[in-house]
Amino acid sequence: MKAFNQIAIPHEDIREGRLTMDIFAADLWQVVKGTAPRDYQDPDVFFRKTHITKGLKNILQVAESRLKGRGGDAVIQLQTPFGGGKTHTLIALYHKAREWGANVVVFEGTNFDAKETRIWEELERQLTGKVELTKGDTAPGKEKIIKLLSENAPVLILIDELLEYITKAAGVKVGDSNLASQTYAFIQELTEAVRAVGNAMLVITLTSSTLEQYDEKAEEVLNRLQKILGRTEKIYTPVSDEDIVPVVIKRLFSRIDKKEAKKIVDKFVDYIEQEGVLSKEEAARYREKFLESYPFKPEVIEILYKRWGSFPSFQRTRGVLRLLSLVVYHMLDKGVPFIRLGDFDLSNEEIRRELIKHIGNEWDSIIYSDITAEDSGAKIVDKRVGSTYRPYKLGTVVATTIFMTSFSGRGERGVTMKELKLYTLLPVLPASIIDTVVGYLRERLFYLSDEGLYFVTQPNLNRIILTYEENISPEELYEEERSLLEKNISYKPKFKVYIHPKFPKEIADDPELKLLIMKNDQVDREFVEKYGESPRIYRNTLIFLCPDENYRMDFQKDLRKYLALRRIKEEKLDELTKSQQKEVKRKFGDIKNRLYSSLREFYRRILLPEREGFEIVEMERPHPRSEDKLDEAVYDKLKSEGYIVDEISPRIIKDRYLRDRDYLEIKKLYESLLKIPGELRMASKEGFIRSIKKGVEEGYFGYGKLIDGRIEVITIGETPDIQLSEEEVIVKPELCVREEEKPVETPPVESKEEITEEVKHPPRSKAVEEEVYREITLRLEIPLDSPSHVHNVFSTILNILKCLKSKFKNGEMEVTIRAKDGEISKSDYENTIIEALRQCNISFKVDKK
Incomplete structure (x- = not known):
């Protein structure tokens, strides 16, 4: 659509910004004295700019x-x-x-x-x-x-x-x-x-x-x-009131191309009727009013003349002219097809002053904090609505429109959602986006009334909550964080859990798996290598869970809001209105339910000690309804990716640990898994024993004892009785002849540290020779069952993708989603589904009915 100033041509004084008050403040005596501005002094100019009512x-x-x-x-x-x-x-x-x-x-x-x-x-x-x-x-x-x-x-x-x-x-x-x-x-x-x-x-x-x-x-x-x-x-x-529109138009514009104006008006009114904002009869009346008021939307002049004009200090026609001349001048280079209430730039000093002088200087700071400041709620909403709508600055437009309809000398104030859509929409926007914007503004603005769509001078619930948030000390925040961690550790954890340990001595040095939840994202290597002043022995039993500093601010924000709302419930609830009380309870319930997810997003980086440094494992975002405790989530993640195992495959034991030797002490192997960082982590000693038994039963290796430097083979192909004693060994199957004993010299044992290093551990990534696949195509059919089921499925798929990415150079994934036997609104479809795909830069094709 054409810009309004290509259709409605402003008078020269408007175009050139000669907008001093005397241009609109007519003075009869100045005319008599011959000192009035040309607009009043020259009869020809005067009547050319005057609408004869x-x-x-x-x-x-x-x-x-x-x-x-x-x-x-x-x-x-x-x-x-x-x-x-x-x-x-x-x-x-x-x-x-x-x-x-x-x-x-x-x-x-x-x-x-x-x-x-x-x-x-x-x-x-x-x-x-x-x-x-x-x-x-x-x-x-x-x-x-x-x-x-x-x-x-x-x-x-x-x-x-x-x-x-x-x-x-x-x-x-x-x-x-x-x-x-x-x-x-x-x-x-x-x-x-x-x-x-x-x-x-x-x-x-x-x-x-x-x-x-x-x-x-x-x-x-x-x-x-x-x-x-x-x-x-x-x-x-x-x-009369009916004359005000042509009076304003004649004074501000030298000519208007009615044919072009009608094209724009028709396009807007047809669109607004199609969106269901106006009925056919309402649209017909609005079309007539818009044609008369163009380039202004009809409500622009009506709100100024009737509502603002009801203030004793507002000089109705003169005040409307003065204000609209400033707005027109400001909008000349904006390329908009018409002028809305939301186009009034409240950051413009002259425009704001013309309004503030009628309602009080206290509104200056309110406008700044809620609408015009770079970090104001309106500006945040401008960006939050998504890249598709960002150019339209809908947060600012909607907030400004609400502001402009918030005042009247007669006490009338506010706007309905239907009116707000009519006043703010452009033909390229879905009407439902205004509902979304208003929802966001209600979360962000401090002086938008909790009772309706109008601004007030008293802080709303958002401001009250923020005040409480600002009074929460760092010490309170930390104590609540620690308390939240403690509440989200299972009753019988599979780890020994340590929350925010300060010194390595605090951590036991024993064969049990230990989860250290760290306060910061960096782990001092001394936790791995030292136990007080002594070297740590069981280094591979340590698992570190660290916060992701990228999420610290978000987590603390949620935690601060939770504490603030809890305190408001305890201290201030009776002082609030009924609707505010209801909203406090709703917000508290929401943030309480979200807090564990926020904790999980923050504490998501698992650090596993390697011989040098750490391997980092990132945990996925939890499902909103997940009831897993934090330690359970860590355990399940490490287990699903093979970092913790219930049992070791007998083939892996044979190929990885027995390949270059005739026999291997079972206890020494077990302890090396506990001591050497980066090795497999056994979920339990019993699981390790089952692994050895299974290998003997299936003939991958034999079981025997080392007595006086000689191997005594006890069994192969049967279930052995393993006690994890010093003399127990596993033996290559080709050496397992029950009737004979083969003498084998064992190296002398000098210390525990040397015993540990005797078992040579090839890298876990070294593959055993076996059949390989050079191309894989997987086709999955997944029913949209419960959210938790879908979440688990996609968590599994994510792990598969990570595995494939590490094995193959090229690959792609095609996803087909079919949803049926239900319905989704156009707004939900566009705002929730399509916008999410766009923000992730995912190309897509749509077939919808």
Whole structure:
């Protein structure tokens, strides 16, 4: 779609950024003096940028008829709200009256000092250039006024801000009275005189833009003037609510290509109807309003005029013009097809100031913390929605829209989800994305009300939670982390478990497998090599579980939130609203359920001692409903990948340990597995014994004893009785002849350390010669059963892939997922499935029904 400024061409002052307040703050007296901006001073420019409303057209027609002697209302009172076009109407009358050849008298109450100027004298001065007939501190009387008007007719008298002048005149003494009383008398005389002269007319405004700044008698003054004028005047309203849109459009834009505008409006309205945001009837009405307000969405002008315009300080038409001119200028280079409420850039100082001055300076920090700061909730949501939607800055757009609808001088505030979608969507976006964005904003914003879609000055539940989080000390955080680890160790662990050990001496030096849960991601080698001051013997029994520093911040964030919510439940729950109490309980339940998964993601790096350094094994992310304890997860992982075994294959024992020797002491082999880092880790001594028995039974090797340096073969092909005594050996099968004994000299034994090194261990990766496969294709059929089943299946597949990756140079995996006998919404499909695939850069083809 074309950019709006290619279709709706802003006036030159808007395009060039000449947006000072005086451009929109019309001043009748400046026009009279010839010092007004060109937009008001030059009649041609003024009327080119002015939309002639029905009310204004009517006033001009009445004035023309009266001044040309054709009759009509002699006295008119203009009645408008603050900023409702009153001064603009007076300027229009001034220019037209001069065009018709009439004399024009202007009295603007804010520009005259009551001590120096009498209104009747100013009337004569402007008509004749001198003061003779009306000179004096008292009203001149009706006859003198009639004479003055008749001699200078046609005459148009424009009186503005009379209330302010009379308020000042009340302080000027005139005999036993004051100048205010004389002014009342003059106004009554003037109205009667104007009626008496056929081609004279009085247009007067009484409302004050700042009534509250005067004394308590100001309202009494206003009532008295209205009573005087009420005998002769007729009230006219130049601008109605229906006129505001064309008034704004005419003032801001020099021309609009209606044909191109209609294309954009039709495309948006058709889309919004298709998305189900508006019904057919609602869409038809919206289309009509949008065509009139383009390039602004209809709600932009409506919200500003009706809601913001209800603030006493907001000068309705003038305020709307000023604010929208800033927005248009800011959006000129953005390439957007139309302007939404969410396009108001609250980080722009001028735009923000125009809003803040009506609602209070406290909103400055709220806007910054929730919407405009780089680390604000809105900016975080901009990025969180995913790469597809990131360019549209939906967090900021939606938050800004909610902000703009949060205020009204009448107390009206907030927006519905239906309205929010209508106000923020673009034709390239699914309507459901706004639901997602609002959900994210509710998690991130600190001043978005917990009761509805509007901003408040009091911190919401998010801010309360954050305050509690900020008060949690590092010591409390660590104690809870340790407590969580302790709670997630099984009742009867398969390891001896040590949590955050500080010194090697704390760790027993015995044949049992030990799990050391470390505080940091680095392991001091002394834990492997030392037991206090002595060398550690059973080095291959140590397994280290370390945190992944990439996840420390996420884990501590979850842990901090858990502690904060627990404390809020204990200390503050009764002070919260019902909905906040419900939300605290929900959030606490969610974070409590997630905490173990977070712990598992953090403690995921298993370090296995090797002869030099460590082998690192990464644990997968747990299933959300996993009930495995932490030590069980480590054990199962190492067992599934062959680092811990229940039994050793007899073939491996024969090929790896017996290949280059005639016999091998069984106990020495067992102890070498416990002592040498990087060797196989037996789950138990019993499993090792079963492995030896099985090898003897199946004939892989024989069983015997070493007596006085000679082998006594006891059995092969039968089940031996193994005690793990010093003299027990396994023997090559070809040497196993029961009737004979073969003398074998054994090397002398000097120390335990030497015994350990006597068993030569080829690398585990060295393959035994056997049949090999040079290409593998696996086709799997996996039912979508329970989540835990699917998780276990994919965990197994991941291990298979790791194995294949280490054996083959090239490979690929094709996955076909078929889901049936159910349904998924378009939004869930796009946001959950398609977006996940895109973020992982996975190419895919889709066949959906």
